[in-house]
Amino acid sequence: QVHLQESGPGLVKPSGTLSLTCAVSGDSISSGNWWTWVRQPPGKGLEWIGEIFHSGTTNYNPSLKSRVTISVDKSKSQFSLKLTSVTAADTAVYYCASSGIYALFHWGQGTLVTVSS
């Protein structure tokens, strides 16, 4: 069973950079899955941020593409999210997930990131 665990600061200052890491266990990060970030503002719906394959190939949501970088560290079996120039609108629960067959099969528990001074 794949287990995903997000980690990172819960508070980021406006105009700063949000950085999160997702640790993967129970599956090889070099498997055929894509590794994905999704976010959910408080009380709202789900928004796909982007994904990465173990080769380093990435796909991003066009609405966030200019501010997002997703990277993978195969030696640590983890992948990471960086979101720059954050504002209050970026306050959300951030989930990491594994995707395959065009669906998100396994999810981390999520981590709340608040953008505030």
Added chain:
Amino acid sequence: EIVLTQSPGTLSLSPGERATLSCRASQSVSSTYLAWYQQKPGQAPRLLIYGASSRATGIPDRFSGSVSGTDFTLTISRLEPEDFAVYYCQQYGPSPMYTFGQGTKLEIK
């Protein structure tokens, strides 16, 4: 961009009843690319259905998915108390991208 519209926004039913949740795509979507998730308060979403009609591992057979044209349906045949939650549909593409519907809240009547 394909927009998914879910209806109703809120569905009030009693345990034992049948629930029918709808997800309409703004343009043609391959059934291969359509999934459904359940989300309970304070929890991550859980994949229920992928490929429009295939149940994910461990999902009870009271959950089923179907498609007719651009209309996708999630049916829960007999509601159990643990089924009351928010349900999201999701599609993949065009271009590598996932989009979600706005969600249907299934509440106890």
